[in-house]
Amino acid sequence: MKVLYDHQSFSGAKYGGVARYFYDLMQNLKYEQEVDVKLALLFSNNHYLKNGDIKNVIPFRFFLGYAKTNMLFSHINRLNSAFQISRQNFDIFHPTYFKDYFLPFLGKKPFVITHHDVIPEKFSMKYAALDGFDKSQKQKILEKASKIIAVSENTKQDILEIFDIAPDKVEVIYHSTHFSTFVPNPAVKITTPERYLLYVGNRENYKNFDVYVRAIAPILHKQDDLYLLCGGNGKFTAFEENLFAELKISNQILHREVDSDDDLYLLYKNALAFVYPSLYEGFGIPILEAFACNCPVVLSNRSCFPEVGQDAALYFNPNDKEEIAFQVEKIVEDAELRASLIKKGQQRLKDFSPSITASKTLEVYQSVIG
Incomplete structure (x- = not known):
């Protein structure tokens, strides 16, 4: 099986829970589940990619200032992602966020999307649009997705409450943490209060x-x-x-x-x-x-x-x-x-290992492509 992931969560994020989720997922699918994973990304300062072997990317400096430089390289990465999608050299596509740029290039290939939370929808009246996407744009993506992964039962119920989605389209797969198998470097010391x-x-x-x-x-x-x-x-x-x-x-x-x-x-x-x-x-x-x-x-x-x-x-x-x-x-x-x-x-x-997250995600992919 060949799975293609896009640039969205890695273009401007050095750290972050969503990028960490996708990095760990790709790492486990590749090395424990023997899945052919590919990340459509050229430029990134992402810490996880820099210290791993999922994808060799080119780091960049903020020569136009932080926001403008990020926007520039995000657009370049999006063009590259669109090109990789249009080549159709994959079995299933997994976008890492809610930009819908990929839809015209996808053809008949299926895609799965992970919905991490509904914070923007729940708090938009108080804090404005926290992630920059309106509800209608997300609704369109969720409707077209073959499957939706929710990261908790609570999140699934929120998705069903806020969006017009069939319940059997949403699968719950918990997050995990790489710290469950992390071996700290004994040479690293930090100073903290007692x-x-x-x-x-x-x-x-x-x-x-x-x-x-x-x-x-x-x-x-x-x-x-x-x-x-x-x-x-x-x-x-x-x-x-x-x-x-x-x-x-x-x-x-x-x-x-x-x-x-x-x-x-x-x-x-x-x-x-x-x-x-x-x-x-x-x-x-x-x-x-x-x-x-x-x-x-x-x-x-x-x-x-x-x-x-x-x-x-x-x-x-x-x-x-x-x-x-x-x-x-x-x-x-x-x-x-x-x-x-x-x-x-x-x-x-013990209920939240990276292996469990990856194997359950693979089951979702397999159900989609038959």
Whole structure:
């Protein structure tokens, strides 16, 4: 079987959950399932491709500024993807995002698309169009797809609620994490506070970061050796700095860029707990990353989180600052609870291996091409 993937999630993304998902999927399909995978991509600074052997790409510099340079190389990559699709040298096509440029070139070849979340549709009234695609464009892609992969049961139900799609067209295949088989480099060392809570990734909008910070501020006041460490997604904004100053916790909130998987692994491993206060996620890969790194997990009780975490996490109402503080303080103070959650997290992780994700995806491909 020959499967073609396009450029969309790799053109401008150095890191990111969607790019990581497709990279791990291609890697596993190629080496464990013996599938002939091809990525239609020429130019990229993607970290996963740079350190792997799925596709040799050409890195580029931002000579026109970040946005304009990304747009230029994205257009070049799109032309290359269109050319590769038009050659018809594949059995099934799997676009990595929702641009519909490929439809005129696809002919009668089938395609499968993965729907990671409906965050833009659920939060568009509050935060505008978060991914730049309107509902009608996605509806067209979903209608024409042979199969739709949803990354959780919660996401499947959201898709069926928001879009006009037949339920039997949507297959649920969970995400996984490469950290489940990751072997850290013992030579890599990082410096962190002795006691800290970990936050990872984007801090904007529905991520609920400001409510979380306000909730734990009293805990930080009581425990001056406890820190909140935020990994990745750029330095703190002026708004965030002002918030920390207002709450008088500026000295206990730190930011650290994540330059490698080894860095991220150690951030999880050394933390007292990973706390995920988001109002909504399609899946929540950081939950699995924390499980794999023996890091206790405290989660919002919204969307897919209870489905993914089950009994391996503590939960709180993300709109209730007192409840957030109660659960966070509980995990900080109780070493036996942390040990119990670590053990449960290791057990829960067994349901989310990259091999399972790839083999189930291959079953979907095979069902489409007969």
